[in-house]
């Protein structure tokens with residue numbers, strides 16, 4: 001398939017990425033073969049019609065034979081039936097393959113995307129990935145589902161038409177052949193700039209998508225800061241950019257169509273004039289000239305159609321190139337060839353040994369610097385430290401979203417780099433500061449912790465997380481749709497769902513990032529009780545923001561600039577003075593020691 005289109009269109013090299021479609025088309029080879037046969041049949045029938053026309057003109061009109069006209073009509077009807085039937089078969093098969101291939105590509109790209117490490121998504125905008133999965137794949141669908149077949153059909157018409165032209169009149173065909181390069185040359189030249197403009201145009205559309213994603217994603221902040229007008233103006237600019245780029249592409253495209261039509265039609269006019277003289281001089285028959293015109297129109301139409309779809313093929317080649325880029329992006333975090341099995345049953349130990357780490361985006365800034373930490377099974381370690389100290393980074397390394405540049409991270413005594421990431425993550429449960437809620441109901445959101453859990457287990461987890469009461473009070477109980485990203489829930493409710501999810505997962509090691517946002521006393525108590533249930537009999541690392549948490553911890557470690565600067569129990573550390581005492585005075589109500597331990601500091605999240 002691809003080979004034929006490559007020969008059909010100029011700019012061979014630029015269409016090469018379309019070859020990556022082949023593995024996706026291969027499973028549906030029989031559909032493609034069927035479509036190919038239908039295509040051949042339709043092309044042959046169309047080409048045959050020229051001969052019929054010649055016969056009717058020469059024998060029907062010139063010899064005034066009405067019977068022959070009747071015959072011609074019957075043949076014509078047969079031809080129309082074959083043409084219609086084969087078009088039906090070709091269209092349905094080709095479109096089916098187009099849709100199927102795109103469905104497969106979308107799945108392949110998405111399947112691959114979810115395996116890429118978070119580092120990739122820091123350097124790639126979600127809007128761009130989104131546009132690749134939607135716009136780029138839709139382009140490919142047009143190509144596989146119609147453009148390729150248009151290009152193929154017209155290539156056949158072009159070749160068949162040229163052969164028939166030569167048979168009908170060698171002299172006139174010679175003239176046509178002089179014209180062809182004249183037509184092809186501008187296509188090649190303009191086609192190149194069209195390709196560049198098409199890519200630019202798609203990039204601008206991706207910008208538009210990215211902006212929508214960002215603005216709507218942060219709509220509350222946009223409105224809270226009164227940035228509507230600024231966002232509107234910025235969006236307006238993006239849209240206008242996309243429009244201007246599209247207009248430049250359209251101009252080149254229109255110019256291309258105009259040049260081609262003038263050249264082709266002009267040439268046909270000249271040929272008609274010469275051919276007309278030949279008929280008058282008796283050198284060829286009227287039927288021959290009719291057939292010649294028929295074939296010329298066919299050939300011109302084919303050249304026109306090919307030039308039309310060339311741009312589309314080139315755009316699709318660009319789209320395929322971008323998709324292949326995505327598909328070929330290697331995940332940074334993969335299982336080693338011979339992964340070490342973690343001990344069973346799980347022990348629940350965690351260790352950092354001389355860990356030095358910087359984020360890929362900031363090679364000059366160490367997020368963790370020679371960090372050593374060992375956590376015993378069942379121990380609760382509270383991590384405190386100023387903002388940016390590296391608390392969250394500890395979790396990211398444990399979950400193996402990144403690998404440290406130096407040192408080792410161990411879970412149950414096994415270096416996480418030597419084990420399968422999924423095995424390591426299966427031992428860990430995480431409750432992030434901002435609970436992630438998916439746009440579905442509570443059943444699905446809690447079951448995220450363990451997809452095979454029964455309804456009863458989900459309810460039990462919700463109960464243990466002190467979430468069952470409020471969930472059952474929703475209009476449709478646990479089946480109530482929670483809104484996109486859980487917008488229909490309060491902050492505390494979202495947290496309790498995240499806790500229920502972790503309870504259901506039942507991990508040996510818990511990673512908790514306490515919310516900084518102040519909750520009302522009732523919600524706070526619910527979350528606190530839920531956490532206590534969750535932490536029972538597990539190793540827990542908790543980024544602490546509440547007094548109750550640090551008071552209950554077996555050990556507190558104080559992190560500053562990626563290093564552990566102190567560790568011990570609350571009273572000890574307060575006695576020592578230093579960073580912890582200062583932090584505690586600021587962050588926890590150390591002096592008053594309120595029962596719920598709500599931080600004095602106001603939370604960042606305004607929800």
Ligand SMILES: Nc1ncnc2c1ncn2[C@@H]1O[C@H](COP(=O)(O)OP(=O)(O)OP(=O)(O)O)[C@@H](O)[C@H]1O
Nearest residue numbers: 122359361362367386387388389390391392393394
């Ligand atoms: N994805 C990232 N790319 C580059 N640098 C990062 C990234 N994430 C965090 N950092 C940097 O690494 C350092 C440690 O960040 P980390 O998120 O671990 O801090 P933290 O102690 O959890 O802070 P907070 O209490 O504010 O959440 C900071 O200096 C931060 O700017």
